[in-house]
Amino acid sequence: MRGLRYALWGLVGFVVIGMGAFATLSFIRSQAPDQSALYEGVDTVGGPFTLVRSDTGETVSETDFADKPMAIFFGFTYCPDVCPTTLFELATYLERLGPLADNIHPIMVTVDPERDTPEFLEQYVAAFSDDIIGLTGSREAIDEAIANYRVYARRVELDDGDYTMDHTASIFLMNTENQLVGTIAYQESPETALPKLERLARLGS
Amino acid sequence: MTRTFLTKAVVTASTAFALTVLPGATAAMCSGEHAPYSEAVATHGADTIAVGELHLFNRRALETPPNARNAGGFLSIYNYSSEPDRLISASSPIAERVELHTMTMENDVMRMRELEDGIELPANAQVDLEPGGLHVMFINLSQPFVEGEEVPVTLTFANGDEQEIVLPVRARTMEMPHGEGHESGDDHGSHH
Numbered sequence: 001m002r003g004l005r006y007a008l009w010g011l012v013g014f015v016v017i018g019m020g021a022f023a024t025l026s027f028i029r030s031q032a033p034d035q036s037a038l039y040e041g042v043d044t045v046g047g048p049f050t051l052v053r054s055d056t057g058e059t060v061s062e063t064d065f066a067d068k069p070m071a072i073f074f075g076f077t078y079c080p081d082v083c084p085t086t087l088f089e090l091a092t093y094l095e096r097l098g099p100l101a102d103n104i105h106p107i108m109v110t111v112d113p114e115r116d117t118p119e120f121l122e123q124y125v126a127a128f129s130d131d132i133i134g135l136t137g138s139r140e141a142i143d144e145a146i147a148n149y150r151v152y153a154r155r156v157e158l159d160d161g162d163y164t165m166d167h168t169a170s171i172f173l174m175n176t177e178n179q180l181v182g183t184i185a186y187q188e189s190p191e192t193a194l195p196k197l198e199r200l201a202r203l204g205s
Numbered sequence: 206m207t208r209t210f211l212t213k214a215v216v217t218a219s220t221a222f223a224l225t226v227l228p229g230a231t232a233a234m235c236s237g238e239h240a241p242y243s244e245a246v247a248t249h250g251a252d253t254i255a256v257g258e259l260h261l262f263n264r265r266a267l268e269t270p271p272n273a274r275n276a277g278g279f280l281s282i283y284n285y286s287s288e289p290d291r292l293i294s295a296s297s298p299i300a301e302r303v304e305l306h307t308m309t310m311e312n313d314v315m316r317m318r319e320l321e322d323g324i325e326l327p328a329n330a331q332v333d334l335e336p337g338g339l340h341v342m343f344i345n346l347s348q349p350f351v352e353g354e355e356v357p358v359t360l361t362f363a364n365g366d367e368q369e370i371v372l373p374v375r376a377r378t379m380e381m382p383h384g385e386g387h388e389s390g391d392d393h394g395s396h397h
Contacts, residue, residue, distance in 0.1 A: 080275040127270035
């Protein structure tokens, strides 16, 4: 009986220590710097591009998007997992931002222009959002954009003549000067991603 | 009075203990030499499929855009055997080819590679095929994955077992944070 009482008091101690640890962690977290802050524009990422809009077929450049900040990422439609996830998350955030989302140009640039024709890219992007703009172009034009945004993209051969692409997965947040002010990583928590996009939208209003 | 308080505290503490520790203990039971199938179902859910001593569960695929060529399929496999096994190949009537792949993120770069030797299934351990990691890769789909439908796939294991299973197709969902003025709709997001 006495043993049982000690055991139960032990349990009480265990729970109290656990609660203390939880409170401490919560406190530390509340003191941490804001993970969703944007930074001063970095101009080593971002630069000129001349590409084709998937929805209109028009040739456009970065100056056509200079009226609002951009949320721009690089992907390809043969991508099984990362790109649809990024598109879905971005589309969900834009929906969530409501009218504020109109202050952002959301853009997906393909790293695989050989397969991603404007029509093909448009069908893919439109399945997620009417607002996200697909950009493609010649191999040279895409390579210029990839270089100017400091993106890594490399073709990897598969069996049977197929190939896939290794590529940078983050969404780049660009101010109206086409300077980098933040990124949203693949599968980043909505807790930080959504406030970043909201701040980006406010830069443009 | 003190006594009542103590009793209450003990009951609360015991409940907390039961809630936090016991599920772990139940999970630990899985790592025994061999668990009966009924126990695996209790642990892994009614959708568990037993292939010999391999238990397949949490099977799913995510819906694809209309003209997607490739897509991933996911499941968890618990190998209750004391011998390691290996998932060596997969095939499906709705894809030209099915491969076993791994995906990694290194310095923000997504890399996907075929696993030529398949996926190892260590003895008495669970392997999860999940978004962002190991997956069954469907190449050149003949039809998109549509929410509510099921993707048939045949898995072949090194021990010679072959099993046709289906992966239920789920909608993409996302948990959104609450508060901070984002209350304009509590749905989990859908692109329809």
